[in-house]
Amino acid sequence: MSKIQSIRGMNDLLPGESSTWQYVERVVSEVFETYGYRLIRTPILEKTELFKRSIGEVTDIVEKEMYTFEDRDGSSLTLRPENTASCVRACEQNGLLHNQTQKLWYFGPMFRHERPQKGRLRQFHQFGVEAFGFDGPDIDVEVLAMTARLWKKLGLTDAVTLQLNSIGSLLARANYKQALVDYLSQYKDQLDEDSLRRLDSNPLRILDSKDARTQALLDQAPVLTDYLDEDSREHFQQLLTLLDGLGIRYEINPRLVRGLDYYNKTVFEWVTDKLGAQGTVCAGGRYDGLTAQLGGKETPAVGFGMGAERLVLLLEELKLIPSELDISADVYLCGVGNVQSYVLGLAESIRDALPSLKLVNHCGGGSFKSQLKKADKSGAKWALIVGENEASAAQVVLKSLRDDSEQLTLNLSDVTERLQSLFQSSK
Ligand code: ATP
Numbered sequence: 001m002s003k004i005q006s007i008r009g010m011n012d013l014l015p016g017e018s019s020t021w022q023y024v025e026r027v028v029s030e031v032f033e034t035y036g037y038r039l040i041r042t043p044i045l046e047k048t049e050l051f052k053r054s055i056g057e058v059t060d061i062v063e064k065e066m067y068t069f070e071d072r073d074g075s076s077l078t079l080r081p082e083n084t085a086s087c088v089r090a091c092e093q094n095g096l097l098h099n100q101t102q103k104l105w106y107f108g109p110m111f112r113h114e115r116p117q118k119g120r121l122r123q124f125h126q127f128g129v130e131a132f133g134f135d136g137p138d139i140d141v142e143v144l145a146m147t148a149r150l151w152k153k154l155g156l157t158d159a160v161t162l163q164l165n166s167i168g169s170l171l172a173r174a175n176y177k178q179a180l181v182d183y184l185s186q187y188k189d190q191l192d193e194d195s196l197r198r199l200d201s202n203p204l205r206i207l208d209s210k211d212a213r214t215q216a217l218l219d220q221a222p223v224l225t226d227y228l229d230e231d232s233r234e235h236f237q238q239l240l241t242l243l244d245g246l247g248i249r250y251e252i253n254p255r256l257v258r259g260l261d262y263y264n265k266t267v268f269e270w271v272t273d274k275l276g277a278q279g280t281v282c283a284g285g286r287y288d289g290l291t292a293q294l295g296g297k298e299t300p301a302v303g304f305g306m307g308a309e310r311l312v313l314l315l316e317e318l319k320l321i322p323s324e325l326d327i328s329a330d331v332y333l334c335g336v337g338n339v340q341s342y343v344l345g346l347a348e349s350i351r352d353a354l355p356s357l358k359l360v361n362h363c364g365g366g367s368f369k370s371q372l373k374k375a376d377k378s379g380a381k382w383a384l385i386v387g388e389n390e391a392s393a394a395q396v397v398l399k400s401l402r403d404d405s406e407q408l409t410l411n412l413s414d415v416t417e418r419l420q421s422l423f424q425s426s427k
């Protein structure tokens, strides 16, 4: 019978890679938490309606990327393709936006039915931040400063560039959309196929087109910046001044529009040229209208999603994963003969006394030689060895695995103290 394989584009995280992920998760969560953002976790399944109403019916995500299926009662459910709408839903549902602001962060899997390739998966992971209840540009800048600090901590400052734009109010965008459609309609015969389709459904996405001819046409097209409403224009100006004040560098990209409908005013992407076509590591912006759109009270908001796989790829590519991520054990405990109960008791009492010691109990028996081989492979610095003689004498043998120092026979009562001093001096 053939073996069952995982679903295409949905990867396992194997033990060999997990320490890298744990490192990244630790650094990211430390940065977010030190800015006072608090963790939120929402279910990975939501009603399909939530994403349709937030992301937008004619976006790539909703049109062709969602994992949507019928529940047993016939209702339509979707595996979340992103987490902003879920955060808004959760906050509203639980009264978290009532007369208060929220600074939140999340981490977890997202699902999109895309063509799997480097940096693009069907189950991928995002870190993200959402700040609710702040309407000034200071919060946009805080969120950007927080990501800039994260790049610094990870050693990525020179590898990423901040691209910024303002896409204005809904009305400003509608005016611009019309102008863009009017302009491009004159050149229908020169547009690439995707852009032609988008001319009716989602014309702003044409600005993203990778097609050279379309891009050339866009050189003469009306520019979104010229259509901005006064409020958005001012917000953007202040944002730039504040960023300058912090020395955070950016490029203004008037063609940056993002693929989700709910954004307004500020949009941004942190991009890298080190990952080929999948160069956007972090993307976000303001979404002041979303909460009301989902039935709640008008609440200004800003946030971003950061692709964890792309972040890990980038760190690997630039060899920025610290080599001293120590995943090996400190002590490996071998039990030879009929000593199971003694060894288990010993292991637990050592754990009681030295809670941060990484102690691996061999388990499963076997010869002394084979156990010692495993001990060596575990990377542990010391082995504790118990045979039947040691067990009956309430003793244990301590052996260094990394130098030739002589092995010692210790009384049970001395073991933890000895380990503690060894452990401390090795740190
Ligand atoms: P892209 O243009 O690369 O498709 P997007 O505009 O669809 O990205 P968002 O929806 O804004 O991306 O998601 C934010 C971030 O999540 C992206 O910048 C990227 O780092 C990551 N991301 C999005 N889709 C995927 C995917 N299929 N696989 C891995 N990471 C992804």
Ligand code: MG
Binding pocket: 060, 259
């Ligand atoms: Mg996409």
